[in-house]
Amino acid sequence: MSDNTLVNPNLEFIDEVVGLGGDSLKKCFQCASCSVACPIAPEDSPFPRKEMIAASWGLKDRVVGSADIWLCHECGDCSTLCPRGAQPGDVLSAIRSYAISEYARPKKLAKMVTDKSKLGILTAIPAAWFALMAIITMFFGGTMEKIFGFFGVHWIHHTDAPIAHANFVSTWLVDATFVPLATASVVIFYLGLKRMINDMHENALTEGKTDKQDLDIKELLKTVPTVIPKILKHQQFNECGENKSRGTAHMMVLYGFVGCFIATVIAGSLLYLAGTAGPYSQINPLKWFGNLGGILIVLGAALMIKDRLGKDKSSGYKDWYLLGLVILLGATGLLTEMARLAGSTFGTYLVYYLHLILVFHLFAYVPFSKLAHFVYRIAGMTYAEYANRK
Ligand code: SF4
Ligand code: SF4
Incomplete structure (x- = not known):
């Protein structure tokens, strides 16, 4: 019998990423073309597909605390090739902006x-x-x-x-x-x-x-x-x-x-x-x-x-x-x-x-x-x- 994983989506995180410029998040149908297209992504566990999935599920900790989001240089190669017209480069940029507000204190000033x-x-x-x-x-x-x-x-x-x-x-x-x-x-x-x-x-x-x-x-x-x-x-x-x-x-x-x-x-x-x-x-x-x-x-x-x-x-x-x-x-x-x-x-x-x-x-x-x-x-x-x- 396979293990079940309980996903606890952070809806506020999804809304914030969308508001920060990641509005194409929901277009992704997880084909992985973007991860293949990315010239920078490591071969093992490449980005940005996994970040698109995690962000659309509201798995905040999975993406905000990942070093991979900082490896992306927003070149847009992935966005050009996405068959769904999603903009994974912009979504990663929005996640980075969210991460900056998340780690800086006081949070009120960050907001x-x-x-x-x-x-x-x-x-x-x-x-x-x-x-x-x-x-x-x-x-x-x-x-x-x-x-x-x-x-x-x-x-x-x-x-x-x-x-x-x-x-x-x-x-x-x-x-x-x-x-x-x-x-x-x-x-x-x-x-x-x-x-x-x-x-x-x-x-x-x-x-x-x-x-x-x-x-x-x-x-x-x-x-x-x-x-x-x-x-x-x-x-x-x-x-x-x-x-x-x-x-x-x-x-x-x-x-x-x-x-x-x-x-x-x-x-x-x-x-x-x-x-x-x-x-x-x-x-x-x-x-x-x-x-x-x-x-x-x-x-x-x-x-x-x-x-x-x-x-x-x-x-x-x-x-x-x-x-x-x-x-x-x-x-x-x-x-x-x-x-x-x-x-x-x-x-x-x-x-x-x-x-x-x-x-x-x-x-x-x-x-x-x-x-x-x-x-x-x-x-x-x-x-x-x-x-x-x-
Ligand atoms: S190429 Fe587009 S649709 Fe395919 S996984 Fe990447 S973002 Fe999603
Ligand atoms: S925008 Fe980022 S994720 Fe997309 S191809 Fe460029 S470096 Fe890779």
């Missing part, structure tokens, strides 16, 4: 970031905060200098340059906002990754995808250096047929952010170690990295938007929130500098104010938005490598 009706309040918070910071800088700079000076802290609120960002919002206040936010994001990612890696291992053991009984974190970390070059080269995208061009746009955005990060590190060193406040000369390496980074971000994001608009792709709020944030970040970063060079005080401060609001979005909401896939994908690919899932 807010994926809910478009909450965009207003999520933007009003940094808008009010930086308006207050601007008022403090411009009207109470002298008082703040005395207060901070009393504690031995150098209050940077003014430079002699005719137009300088620090004259609008003190650099000290900007850093005092973003450093704790970035630290909180790192902690949220750490806790989320811890839960996710444990789930991935449990899932791999249950499905027989690994023969390693105990999860050895040291061994897992040793695998990271083998995964990073693949990500930097976007190796998986080269295996795609349909959307190979997406790899170029992704790389532009990735290296654009790397450039901006290097520029930020140089600016921090100049200010806090060398005591040199901006604005800096256009021939300073900081400007090369910052400007090139900004251009790459804008161009890469524009290509991604063009790709989404030009294809029959299921795009939801999470996709447009991320693309909008990325392109506006790059554009406001470049425009604030152009306005300063053009001598427009009002233009410079207005665009800088918008830029600060967007950077707040990036730091405060990144563990909950689709951008978090970058961190989780590294973890998923690392675990797959560790588990010898080829």
Whole structure:
């Protein structure tokens, strides 16, 4: 007599995946063409058919805790070949978005970031905060200098340059906002990754995808250096047929952010170690990295938007929130500098104010938005490598 398995479907999970862009889920009739078509799926227990089945049955833990969902690079080859017109690539993307909200804490904030009706309040918070910071800088700079000076802290609120960002919002206040936010994001990612890696291992053991009984974190970390070059080269995208061009746009955005990060590190060193406040000369390496980074971000994001608009792709709020944030970040970063060079005080401060609001979005909401896939994908690919899932 065969064993019976009791399936306990999580209907809320199905609804959420459908709402996140996986609306073609129910079209699947389990033919497996997609798993054969996928250029990345391992031969043993390939995806995405098994994820389509598990998700349509509401088996949340089976898919959300699986490393396989992070191996998919949304190339769309499977979606093109599906005889039922289902979009398994989009369903996996929706499951990944669900997983990001599932692992990030606090969950309430995670829900807010994926809910478009909450965009207003999520933007009003940094808008009010930086308006207050601007008022403090411009009207109470002298008082703040005395207060901070009393504690031995150098209050940077003014430079002699005719137009300088620090004259609008003190650099000290900007850093005092973003450093704790970035630290909180790192902690949220750490806790989320811890839960996710444990789930991935449990899932791999249950499905027989690994023969390693105990999860050895040291061994897992040793695998990271083998995964990073693949990500930097976007190796998986080269295996795609349909959307190979997406790899170029992704790389532009990735290296654009790397450039901006290097520029930020140089600016921090100049200010806090060398005591040199901006604005800096256009021939300073900081400007090369910052400007090139900004251009790459804008161009890469524009290509991604063009790709989404030009294809029959299921795009939801999470996709447009991320693309909008990325392109506006790059554009406001470049425009604030152009306005300063053009001598427009009002233009410079207005665009800088918008830029600060967007950077707040990036730091405060990144563990909950689709951008978090970058961190989780590294973890998923690392675990797959560790588990010898080829
Ligand atoms: S090809 Fe389409 S119908 Fe066939 S298993 Fe994949 S998603 Fe389902
Ligand atoms: S979108 Fe591409 S990588 Fe993802 S499952 Fe489909 S074929 Fe594989």
